[in-house]
Amino acid sequence: MVDMFASCTLLSVCMCLPDYVCVSRRGLRLGMAKVTQVDFPPKQSVSYSKETQTPTCTQTHTQAKPGSPSEEEEEEEMAEPKPAEESQEEKADQEEKQEEVAPKDLTEEEKMQLLHSEEFMAFFDRGSRIVERALSERVDVCFDYSGRDLEDKEGEMQAGAKMSLNRAFSDERWSKNRVVTCLDWSPQYPELLVASYNNNEDAPHEPDGVALVWNMKFKKTTPEYTFHCQSAVMSAAFARFHPNLVVGGTYSGQIVLWDNRSNKRTPVQRTPLSASAHTHPVYCVNVVGTQNAHNLISISTDGKMCSWSLDMLSQPQDSLELVFKQSKAVAVTSMAFPLGDVNNFVVGSEDGSVYTACRHGSKAGISDVFEGHHGPVTGLSCHSAGGPVDFSHLFISASFDWTVKLWTTKSTRPLYSFEDSCDYVYDVMWSPTHPALFACVDGSGRLDLWNLNNDTEVPSASVCVNGSPALNRVRWAHSGREIATGDSDGQVLVYDVGEQICVPKADEWTRLVHTLVEINENRDEGEELAAQRLVA
Amino acid sequence: IATFLGRKLQPRPQNEVEETLKRIQGQKGVQGIIIVNAEGIPIKTTLDNSSTVQYAGLIHQLVMKARSTVRDIDPQNDLTFLRVRSKKNEIMIAPDKDYFLIVIQNPSD
16 A cells, blocks of 8 residues: 555656756756656655654644645655655765865855854854853963973974064154165164165155164064154164264265264254265265274265264265276265275175275275176175184175175186076175175065075075065174065064074084185186187 | 845844954964855955865864764764864864854964
8 A cells, every 4th residue: 555655656756856856956956866766665665654754844734734635745755755865865976066065166245145144143153252262261281391392392493494584673654665775783782773764755745864773672663763864865874883873874965973862853963965075875884993993984876985083074084086997987886894904895886896995095996896797786795704714805796687796805707696586686795603604685575595505506595575575685683693674665674593594603614615615616617618618 | 135045134234243353363362263154165264265275174074073973972962162272273163053163373372
């Protein structure tokens, strides 16, 4: 009897199923349903028993509408086969379902609808409450009092972090929309850093030149001191033997002096804007000498070099025109003094050449030209890590031609060219403690650390600044453990360098000697080959 | 369209959800919040797209497994909260019938 009924209902199911399926499912599944129907009858007969009927809601349905029992029976059958069918389908076509579900993504509209639905609000209410409670619990059940945990952590962090961002300095009012033009660390207070900025094009009423003194020691996010002046500041430095003074070289050619003892934000002393001083932008300022005998040296882009006494900025003590071969004025963009030298120095110019020069003596002025760069020289640095071997004849230069070149004052051809960058290299600096380590920054936001003893082809450590702004300046802290970079968005970022990179081992100096010998040999070989090719 | 799944939509101020999310995000050490629906599709997130998709997929699987484990042991029981504590951070999951709320926190921050 049950079987007969089952077969009747099977027929009805066959006829009715398509309609129901169309309404609630897509046509694709229609095909699959027909296939599984073959297995249906036995299952159906089993499920069609009073016991299983009771928990389902269709029981009340049949009782409520006795007038159309066949319809109700059909509906019951609908309810029964549907879930059975689903489970069948799920088992058989789980893969297909997964395929369907995985790529199906919700559109923004659907997401918004979901987010506005009642059940979502209820869920979110409950869920967020629990999560907030859990978040507020600061109990660390895994804390190990023996300290083993911390040791592991330190080891990992050392191994992993070659360079990690320590601080980011920027000021909403004074550094936004300005480019960082120069950086300098204070020699007396290692936590102080001065950054100079050029003008803010969006704020013509604000002073064009800003210099901010930042403090690394405290968590304060505002500058220690804020200084202004009327012209964009292109270079800045702490006056080496005067802890209260900050020197700035500006776009107008004026050199300004700020004093943090005064309450004013404007300079306490200014050089005159006359032909005796500078009339072109001053990109290089430096205090050289000793405590008792020091001068402020400044060079402007028209090749004029002036030396000043910090007590009297009304006129230069000495001035010198830097001309090459008595005719070509050198457009100086960068300057560097070798360690311990107050007379001889190197300058980089806009035409791509580096020149050595000296201040005093019969041959005062430009001595030699070092040609090699194909674009303006943006940064120069003389070797300054003192140690058992003297490398003060080495210097490096960065240029718009995407390269950093290593030179020695003993030869006018570059020793080596570092060509890993894909953008203008804006600045370069030797580490003050490690003899073979230097840092360079380029326009794509990369800060690279090169270790000559490790590898001369690729940087030993590299980090890309968030947002890839052009990095304009790089300065090692005097300890050699931190690097500050200034970018085109007015941000100053200070990175901690991992010990394994920045702390020199005892044999670094001797290794560098060997490295230099290798570099020299390679260079001579390279030149021989080039010469042979030319001949052939 | 005023109905979704046959239910009428209640227009609630979206601010509530946003405010709560901001509040949670502002708590100490919170790295990110993701809300995932029952199928594992993220519907709201404070992280970037690739991380969100990764977390949503992996955590969905984990929650399904955890839930089925709890239910297998005792069918009357159900999963209410899941916390995954790791060396570097902690992932808290508040599951529900239709959604999960995932919060990633770095407790040492």
